[in-house]
Amino acid sequence: MDMDGLKRQAAARALEHVQDGMKVGLGTGSTARQFVELLGERVAGGMKVIGVPTSEATRAQAEACNIPLTTLDEVDRLDLTVDGADEVDPALNLVKGGGGALLREKIVAAASDRMIVIADDTKWVDVLGRFPLPVEVVPFGLAATLRAMATAFAQSGVSGQMGLRKGNGGHVFVTDGGHWIVDAHLGRIADAPRLAGLLSLIPGVVEHGLFIGLASTAVLAGAQGIRVVERR
Ligand SMILES: O=C(CO)[C@H](O)[C@H](O)COP(=O)(O)O
CATH class of the missing domain: 3.40.50.1360 (Rossmann fold)
Structure with missing residues (x-):
């Protein structure tokens, strides 16, 4: 099938x-x-x-x-x-x-x-993270938000490249709420609840794709x- x-x-x-x-x-x-x-x-x-x-x-x-x-x-x-x-x-x-x-x-x-x-x-x-983790962010202060996300990754024992999601025609993808999405290629998220909690503390992060x-x-x-x- x-x-x-x-x-x-x-x-x-x-x-x-x-x-x-x-x-x-x-x-x-x-x-x-x-x-x-x-x-x-x-x-x-x-x-x-x-x-x-x-x-x-x-x-x-x-x-x-x-x-x-x-x-x-x-x-x-x-x-x-x-x-x-x-x-x-x-x-x-x-x-x-x-x-x-x-x-x-x-x-x-x-x-x-x-x-x-x-x-x-x-x-x-077995372990989340093979699929890039989507993180919805506000455009304002994007670089500061990315730095805070990198810190949250380090604190929860993961690392990887982050990329701003592009949509059709190579333009930045905009969500229904008017925000942007950063896709984080983490590979393996050993402690997803911890990472979820840390990402939720970042002011520029609207929401993240970890559903715990x-x-x-x-x-x-x-x-x-x-x-x-x-x-x-
Ligand atoms: O989270 C989602 C959309 O934001 C989808 O549920 C997820 O991407 C799975 O999609 P599909 O059923 O097409 O594989």
Whole structure:
């Protein structure tokens, strides 16, 4: 089966957890896209749910699928968020933000009673860090923020190149929130919670792509079938 087929399988399994009347966070990326498409089919069939999208791209897709939407200004908690990830480790800590939506993704996940991560099984890693860590920053004072990030890396025992993410045409990639993203090539993050805490202390860092203790379930689709991992 091709990658899209695996992503769809994971999305379909997560859909089994969506019940009538739920408020659902809608993730971003190619795997979350499969979930939104399948949810749209359920809505067309009469299921009553209300979604909160984690990006403008997901909002556009959900609207096209006629999924009713709301915001976190209008509802308090969400029952469930279903989102993809760039990496998942055995503690269900994640690297996210490959699609640049990490800030809204984390806000929505943190407002949810449960987060189910859906992915093909290439995203499963023993230790986070093979995928470059996205860090959303404000443009003002970028050099100072990069220096502070390098210090945070050293204090948590990692190092590596940092690069400002470029989008189409080589222009700086701008997030839905109007910020920039620095991708940090760290290789191996032995203590992800510590690094997450240190990055959160830096004034110019808006948010980082380490999702610690947010995911409760991972649904991983591979050639051998689907594996469901619950956080202990
Ligand atoms: O964090 C994300 C977007 O900010 C995505 O969930 C992550 O990049 C995985 O994307 P895909 O499902 O396309 O592999």
